[in-house]
Each structure stands twice: as structure tokens, then as C-alpha cells.
Amino acid sequence: MSEPVIRMENIIKRYYEGKPNELQILNGINLEVNEGEFVSIVGESGSGKSTMMNIIGVLDRQSEGKYFLEGKDVNLMSDDERSAIRNNRIGFVFQNFNLLPRANALKNVMVPLMYNPNHQKNRQEKAMEMLRMVGMEDRATHRPNELSGGQKQRVAIARAMINDPAIILADEPTGALDSKTGHMVMDLFHRLHEEQGKTIVLITHSKELAQETQRIITLSDGNIVGNKENQNYRNVVEERKALSMGGEA
Amino acid sequence: MLIENIKEAITSIFSNKMRSILTMLGIIIGISSVITITTIGSSIKSTLNSTFNSLGGSSVTVYVDARYPETDEEWDTWEYPEMEKEDYITQEMVDELLEAYPDEFTGIVSQSSYQSGKVNGEDGKYANINSMGVTAGYMEYCKLDMQMGREITSADSNGAKRVCLVSDRMVNNYFGEENPLGKSISIDFADGTTADFVIVGVYEYNQVVFGKEDTSVAEKDRYTTVYLPIGTVFEMTETENNGYDYLDFTVDPTSDIQQATADATDFFSKFYEKNEKWTIEAYNMQSELGMINTVINVITVAISAIAAISLIVGGVGVMNIMLVSITERTREIGVRMALGAKAKVIRMQFIIEAIVLCLIGGFIGIAIGILNGVLLGKVAETLIQSMYSDYASYIVMSVHPSVRAILLSVFFSMLIGVFFGHYPAKKASKMEVIDALRYE
Structure with a gap:
């Protein structure tokens, strides 16, 4: 068995460490996500899933335990090295899109390339290719305020994919969308997973949405209380394929 | 980036x-x-x-000046002295200075106003002129551009040659389309003498040097300046020893003009230590x-x-x-x-x-x-x-x-x-x- 993409060993996260109001959010998480998996992390608000996402996304450091991303202990890395990991090993998709308001769709997709010293050539072509992949090439020159929610999220996914990351980390990606556009965004994730074999970690409070993923990890009060394969996954995928094909016709 | x-x-x-x-x-x-x-x-x-x-900014002006009395009593009886032959600055002194301070002084420029006059030609052609004796390098010093021909050279001056430079204005009025180079003009000077000069060069009129033209006078009557070699003027005025009472030294632009002024004063003062009536003064425009x-x-x-x-x-x-x-x-x-x-x-x-x-x-x-x-x-x-x-x-x-x-x-x-x-x-x-x- 090859090294999992994500390996967490006894991760503990405390806030206000050493102060009277010290708060322990994660109580020793052990987790492995293998390459090509599509997993969801589900939990109520306050369950610690945002903290999980911050640690997985190298946005925050754990208080104790070890986190290996592609076999590398990211906690040992310098801030600059962690920036580089965020830049080209993790593709973020946020609930509120987080596009740069003054830049058009193409420029937004290009931002991660700007911070990637190994990718200084043909950036525009590459960004255009990503927009084509998410079906947004004809909106390349539109600014975020000229795009609908679903379109914004597709641009954000194009941006997340541009440096060919090890994982796509999606935080409530459909949370700000109506159910129809939400489905379209989920279709896009399925396509990335099925066609390109991307490893995707979906963070959500919705059990319904979690049903669309291969494996569901349930978090409660800082502990993993459920970690099981989704038997229904194949059916969901087939059903969605049929639906989306019908929808497009 | x-x-x-x-x-x-x-x-x-x-x-x-x-x-x-x-x-x-x-x-x-x-x-x-x-x-x-x-x-x-x-x-x-x-x-x-x-x-x-x-007006002479990048040069040191050296001139022979009377020794003025120091007390009021002496002033009452003092009279401005007459200059004798031996009171003038000689060419030898000048050459010696140029040799002594080769880094500071690049040459001398001197002018000696001569008389005004009139050039009379055939068919009633005429031109009013002022004449002036100048040393080699004077044109550049005054920032006058040559339109054709050459400038006055040291050879012209040393040989007291009868050559001259005329203004393009004078050429237009007097010669018209004709090429003035090599032509001889005959100048009737104010003192009644007449002399012939060969035109060797034409310079461009320059407002900064000559001032604005006097427009109240008809164009063909306006005075223009004719430059003669200074040696020629010396000969005509019969200044036998070619002496100067007033001359400008051009100063190398990289050198300190104040130092050059002091050096020139010291140098020439040696020759006037024993002279009771005359002494040397030097100044430059830069200090002003x-x-x-x-x-x-x-x-x-x-x-x-x-x-x-x-x-x-x-x-x-x-x-x-x-x-x-x-x-x-x-x-x-x-x-x-x-x-x-x-x-x-x-x-x-x-x-x-x-x-x-x-x-x-x-x-x-x-x-x-x-x-x-x-x-x-x-x-x-x-x-x-x-x-x-x-x-x-x-x-x-x-x-x-x-x-x-x-x-x-x-x-x-x-x-x-x-x-x-x-x-x-x-x-x-x-x-x-x-x-x-x-x-x-």
C-alpha cells in the first residue's frame, strides 16, 4: 500500500493554550485518506470540522500529533514552505468563493500560478484551459460581481485545480448556492474525481451532501465518531450521470 | 511578478x-x-x-590699473598716470604664464575696439561697420558660430595680416547672393584712413552677444561688427611692443577659477613690484x-x-x-x-x-x-x-x-x-x- 495522501496521527488542537479559557477542539484525531478517494467530513457546527479543515489545508498548526501530507510532516516546515504547499498541493474551494473582486475570472484563476515560481510560462493559456474544463471560458473577462453564485464556484474550482494539487479541499462548496446550482457544482466534483482521479475532501454539515461521497467521516465534539464506506456511492454517481445527461439534452 | x-x-x-x-x-x-x-x-x-x-564668465580678466593713493591727502594731488610703453603686459609675459600654469589657462582672448567705419563698394553699395581686433579663439569664446570660411588665427595676428570676419547680416545686405569669401573690402575708418581687408570668414549674428537689433534704423544702415586680427589693429594703432592693458585668459572648465585668478594676480604682480604708478588687477565674473x-x-x-x-x-x-x-x-x-x-x-x-x-x-x-x-x-x-x-x-x-x-x-x-x-x-x-x- 502506498503512502496515503493525508495521514493524521493523534491530532490535538487547543486554543488559548495555557490560559484559563483554554479550549480543546480536537481530541486526538487519527485519519488516513488515500489517493483518489472522495471523502466527506461531516459534523454539526462546533464539532471541530472547520479546525480539521484548517489543519488539513495547512492554514493552521496542530497543538499535538503529526500530520503528513503526501508523506511529509508539514508541521516541521517553515512558513514559506507551508505557503508553497498551500499553493500547489492543496486546492481550496470555499463556501463564499473568495474570488478577488477586482480581478476577472481569468485573472482569478491565474492567481495561484502567480505565486508558483515553477510555473511562470503560458499562464494565461493554462488558466484558459482550466476555465474551459469548468465550462466558463466564455466568461473569462467577467468580474465576480458579474457572475452568478454557481459560476463563481466553478471559477473557484478552476482556480483550485490550476496547480494540479494533491487534494481538493472543499469547505461547504454548495452552502451559498440553491439546490440546482449546488448539484451542478457537485457534478463538477464527481467529474474531477471520476475522470481525473482527484483526491477530494469535502467538509459539510449536510448528511445529505455527504451521501454523494465515497467515504463519510463523522465528527462530533472533536472526535471521529463514524468512518465508513458509503455503500450507496456507485448508485448516486450513476443516477447523477443519467440526470445530468438528461438535463443537458 | x-x-x-x-x-x-x-x-x-x-x-x-x-x-x-x-x-x-x-x-x-x-x-x-x-x-x-x-x-x-x-x-x-x-x-x-x-x-x-x-560677457566673460569663464575667464579671468587681467588688466593694468593705476596704483591709487592710500591717504586722502594724496588723493587731492593725485592724477591718473599716463601709460608708458613698459607699463603694458607683453606677449612674453603672457606666454610665460601660459607655460607656468598649463592646467589652468587654455589661452588668451583679447579684444581691442577699433574705429567704426564704412565699407564702400561699386555702384554706391555700402555697409556701416564697427571694427574690433581679436585674438585667435575669440569666436568660440563669445559663442559665435561660423557660417562659412575660417576664424582668425594666431598667424593672422602675428603677421598683422589684412584679413577680416564679417557678419552674415552684412553679407546679406552688401553681397546678396554673391559668395563673400576671398573678396576684398575697403573700409573708410572714422579717422579718415582707409584700409583693404580680405574676407576669410562669415559668422552668424547672435542676439545674446550683440543685443537686440536697433529696429529704428533701416536694415541696410545698421552697424555690424567686422573682426580683424588683433595684431593688425596693433600695427594700425602703432602699439609697437604689442602690449596689452586688458586681456582675458580662458580658463580650463575643470579647474578652479578662483585659484586661477589668484595665480594670475601673483604672476603678473611680480613684473609690477617696482612700478610706482601701475599695478595688476585680476577678477572673474564667477565671483559676482x-x-x-x-x-x-x-x-x-x-x-x-x-x-x-x-x-x-x-x-x-x-x-x-x-x-x-x-x-x-x-x-x-x-x-x-x-x-x-x-x-x-x-x-x-x-x-x-x-x-x-x-x-x-x-x-x-x-x-x-x-x-x-x-x-x-x-x-x-x-x-x-x-x-x-x-x-x-x-x-x-x-x-x-x-x-x-x-x-x-x-x-x-x-x-x-x-x-x-x-x-x-x-x-x-x-x-x-x-x-x-x-x-x-
Whole structure:
């Protein structure tokens, strides 16, 4: 068995460490996500899933335990090295899109390339290719305020994919969308997973949405209380394929 | 990366036009006042310099002067002495000086006004002239350009040759289309003598040297200057020993003119130690000019100091607006960090934004400053002309902004940007990515 993409060993996260109001959010998480998996992390608000996402996304450091991303202990890395990991090993998709308001769709997709010293050539072509992949090439020159929610999220996914990351980390990606556009965004994730074999970690409070993923990890009060394969996954995928094909016709 | 940062900075500045302009105001005022005052200052200086130079600015003038009595009693009985042959500065002394200080003095320029006269030709053709004996190199010294032919040479002077240079104006009036070179003209001098000279060169009339033309006289009656070799004039006036009572030494521009003046005084004084009636004086125009320049410099420094305060206030304004901008854009900073921007990249982005802001302000300030300078320069020209009304026709103000001040302003604007942008940019780069990302 090859090294999992994500390996967490006894991760503990405390806030206000050493102060009277010290708060322990994660109580020793052990987790492995293998390459090509599509997993969801589900939990109520306050369950610690945002903290999980911050640690997985190298946005925050754990208080104790070890986190290996592609076999590398990211906690040992310098801030600059962690920036580089965020830049080209993790593709973020946020609930509120987080596009740069003054830049058009193409420029937004290009931002991660700007911070990637190994990718200084043909950036525009590459960004255009990503927009084509998410079906947004004809909106390349539109600014975020000229795009609908679903379109914004597709641009954000194009941006997340541009440096060919090890994982796509999606935080409530459909949370700000109506159910129809939400489905379209989920279709896009399925396509990335099925066609390109991307490893995707979906963070959500919705059990319904979690049903669309291969494996569901349930978090409660800082502990993993459920970690099981989704038997229904194949059916969901087939059903969605049929639906989306019908929808497009 | 740098170009992208600059583009982004410009986008960001233009997306808040009013705010950006208000922010730049301090810098615009500061830079424009510096440019205005330096433009006027340098224009006045260069005008005075060029005017003085055409009157002998980059040279040391040496002349034989009477020893004036030291007490009032002596003054009562004193009379200005007659110059004897041996009182003149000889060519030998001049040559000796040039040999002794080869690094300082490049040559002599001397002129000796001769009489006015009239050139009479066939068919009633005529031209009014003033004649003047000059040394080799005089034309260059006066900044007169040759239109055709050659200048007066030392050989002309030493051989007392009967050659001359005439003005292009005189050629137009007298010769018309005919080529004047090699033609002989016959000058009837005011004292009744007549002499023939061969034209070897034609120089271009120059307003700075000769002053504005007297337009009240018909064009063909106006006097133009005919230059003769100084040796020829000496011969005609029968100054046997070719002595000078007054001459200019051209000074190497790299050497210290004050030192050269002192050296010339010391050198010639040796020859006059035993002379009871006559002594040597030497001076240069630069010391006169120095005083005016000092005044202008003091004014420039004073206004620049006030402008510097305005620039500092402007810089604080820039810092303030950068801090506001960074707070407003906390989310954007968080997103950029999440997408892999390193702290130093974020810092660079905001420093560049501050620099661009200051530079745009600087450029606007420079433009306004040049405009002000040109307008006020015109006012200054009229003022100077009325102050020196005798020389009014010689004073032609050339208003040109000081390149040094402009470069300095650009550099200074950047410096303000770096200095006052540094703290906000550092603050931005120190943000925690999760806090910035979740900022509402």
C-alpha cells in the first residue's frame, strides 16, 4: 500500500493554550485518506470540522500529533514552505468563493500560478484551459460581481485545480448556492474525481451532501465518531450521470 | 511578478480615484513646489550665467590699473598716470604664464575696439561697420558660430595680416547672393584712413552677444561688427611692443577659477613690484555670479524645506490610507495567503502599491511644477529685464526644468512610498491566514 495522501496521527488542537479559557477542539484525531478517494467530513457546527479543515489545508498548526501530507510532516516546515504547499498541493474551494473582486475570472484563476515560481510560462493559456474544463471560458473577462453564485464556484474550482494539487479541499462548496446550482457544482466534483482521479475532501454539515461521497467521516465534539464506506456511492454517481445527461439534452 | 504587482496596484488605486487623489495631495503639493522653485531658480541662474558668460564668465580678466593713493591727502594731488610703453603686459609675459600654469589657462582672448567705419563698394553699395581686433579663439569664446570660411588665427595676428570676419547680416545686405569669401573690402575708418581687408570668414549674428537689433534704423544702415586680427589693429594703432592693458585668459572648465585668478594676480604682480604708478588687477565674473547664485540657492533650500514638510505630511497620509486599505482588504490578503502567497510577497505587493501611489502623485506634482515654473519663469524674466533695463535686450530667459530636481523628485517619491508603505505592508504580511480568511 502506498503512502496515503493525508495521514493524521493523534491530532490535538487547543486554543488559548495555557490560559484559563483554554479550549480543546480536537481530541486526538487519527485519519488516513488515500489517493483518489472522495471523502466527506461531516459534523454539526462546533464539532471541530472547520479546525480539521484548517489543519488539513495547512492554514493552521496542530497543538499535538503529526500530520503528513503526501508523506511529509508539514508541521516541521517553515512558513514559506507551508505557503508553497498551500499553493500547489492543496486546492481550496470555499463556501463564499473568495474570488478577488477586482480581478476577472481569468485573472482569478491565474492567481495561484502567480505565486508558483515553477510555473511562470503560458499562464494565461493554462488558466484558459482550466476555465474551459469548468465550462466558463466564455466568461473569462467577467468580474465576480458579474457572475452568478454557481459560476463563481466553478471559477473557484478552476482556480483550485490550476496547480494540479494533491487534494481538493472543499469547505461547504454548495452552502451559498440553491439546490440546482449546488448539484451542478457537485457534478463538477464527481467529474474531477471520476475522470481525473482527484483526491477530494469535502467538509459539510449536510448528511445529505455527504451521501454523494465515497467515504463519510463523522465528527462530533472533536472526535471521529463514524468512518465508513458509503455503500450507496456507485448508485448516486450513476443516477447523477443519467440526470445530468438528461438535463443537458 | 513585479509587473503584475504594479498592474494590481494601479487597478487598486484607480478603483478608489477620489480617495487616491486626496491621499496624493500632500505629495503633489510638496513635489510641485520643489519643482517650481528649482525650475525658476535654475532658469534664473542659467540665464544670468549665460549672460555673464557672454560677457566673460569663464575667464579671468587681467588688466593694468593705476596704483591709487592710500591717504586722502594724496588723493587731492593725485592724477591718473599716463601709460608708458613698459607699463603694458607683453606677449612674453603672457606666454610665460601660459607655460607656468598649463592646467589652468587654455589661452588668451583679447579684444581691442577699433574705429567704426564704412565699407564702400561699386555702384554706391555700402555697409556701416564697427571694427574690433581679436585674438585667435575669440569666436568660440563669445559663442559665435561660423557660417562659412575660417576664424582668425594666431598667424593672422602675428603677421598683422589684412584679413577680416564679417557678419552674415552684412553679407546679406552688401553681397546678396554673391559668395563673400576671398573678396576684398575697403573700409573708410572714422579717422579718415582707409584700409583693404580680405574676407576669410562669415559668422552668424547672435542676439545674446550683440543685443537686440536697433529696429529704428533701416536694415541696410545698421552697424555690424567686422573682426580683424588683433595684431593688425596693433600695427594700425602703432602699439609697437604689442602690449596689452586688458586681456582675458580662458580658463580650463575643470579647474578652479578662483585659484586661477589668484595665480594670475601673483604672476603678473611680480613684473609690477617696482612700478610706482601701475599695478595688476585680476577678477572673474564667477565671483559676482556666485553671490546671486547663493541667494537663489538659499531661497531654493528654504522652499524645499517647507516642501519637505508637506512631503512628510503626504507620506503620513499615504501610510494612513494604506492601513485603511489593508483593513478593507483583509479577506483578500487571507485568500492570497491561502492560495500560496508568501509573507514577503504580500509585503512587496503593498509596498509597491504605496510606491505607485506616491509615484503617481510625484508625476502629477512634477507636471504641475513644470507648468508653474514656466509661467513664473516668464514673470521672472520680465522682472530681471526691468531690473537690468540697460541689458534688457541681452536677457533671454530660457526656462527649463531642472533635470536633477525631477530625477530627485521621482527618487524621493519612491522613497516616501517605501518608507511610509513599509509599516502597513509589514502589518499585512504578519496577518494570520485563518484570521484574515474569516475576516468579516
